[in-house]
Amino acid sequence: MSKIVYYINELYFPNGYHSFPHHRLPQAYMEIFPWYSLNWESLNEIKGKNNIIFVQTPVSNELIKLKLLYPLLENNYVFINQESNIFDWFDWPADTQELYIDILSKCTAFCYHSDYDATIMKIFTKNLIKYSGCANFFVEEPKKFEQGKYVIVPSPLKGYQRGMISHVLASNNVKELPIYSTKYTRPENGKIPLDSIFIPRPDLYKRKGIQMVDRMNINEWFTFIYNSKFGIDIHREFSGGNVSLEFGSLGVPLIGNIHLDTQRDIFPNLSFEFNDYEGIKNAIHLLLNDKDFFEEVSNKALNNTKEKYNSKTVVEKFKQDINPYL
Secondary structure: OOOOEEEEOOOOOOOEOOOOOOOOOOHHHHHHOOOEEEOHHHHHHOOOOOOEEEEEOOOOOHHHHHHHHHHHHOOOEEEEEOOOOOOHHHHOOHHHHHHHHHHHHHOOEEEEOOHHHHHHHOOOOOOEEEOOOOEOOOOOOOOOOOOOOOEEEOOOOOOOOOOHHHHHHHHHHOOOOOEEEEOOOOOOOOOOOOOOOOOOOOOOOOOOOEEEEOOOOHHHHHHHHHOOOEEEEOOOOOOOOHHHHHHHHOOOOEEEEOOOHHHHHHOHHHEEOOOOHHHHHHHHHHHHHOHHHHHHHHHHHHHHHHHHOEHHHHHHHHHHHHHHHO
8 A cells, every 4th residue: 555544543652654673552553554653633634535544442532532533534444443442432421432433333444353342343333354463573482381480460451450350369379489460550641651561540459469560661571571480361351462462472371361362362271261260270270380281381372473463464464354445
């Protein structure tokens, strides 16, 4: 595609094209597609008709931003991208939800993360396109059973409930190794730091037996994962699957929700319903005590991530998938 493909978002990137050393959602698409990043204050840069526009579902001042978007629907190809878990927008005020539903009914297509998400959104639009996470960095060798100094609880990420299940399961069932959980505080200026890989929330969930660590930049985070034995990221709701991809690309086991496609595809032996506590506890026990199980999971995870979620392959398929709508 030779014409500009716009990506309207509130990720605080300067307007223009960008490249990234590590791919996550949406960085791989921004770099490889490529998308021209555009903040909400710059929509007047979009001129004429028949423009291709991808839109991050807003996560602040939603009503104002959706009203700015609405006029672009009539004469352009507008794709609405899922942001965070599929139910987040259900908590918006009524007038904002009503406008979003109207936009969904008029947009070219909705881009979703996981098949579970598509089952929710199919009532709002008939046009659905898979918008998967992906990775561009992989270790050479999977994790060995003897390696790993601690267990990580990488949640909560974007909501108050997301960490509680993982924290309790970890503290009740991991006694042999230290447990670390990431600390989240709201930035003073209300903006997401460009070097941050998380969207912070104001409250800090704590539990006895778990040590809290500060938010990290992407390189520190990869090192932190690589030096762990495994992670526990089990929760009721989920988003794009970046955490599953990062653990998988490093060959580190991760227990998670079976309805999250990246988790299920990369770690089939470690994917459960969020309330299958016996299954999760058994998986923790095996990862701590069964060398063969651990190394089989680690080897499969690295291979699955390389084969199914390589950035170039995923983004190229996405480009092909949108063609019928243009």
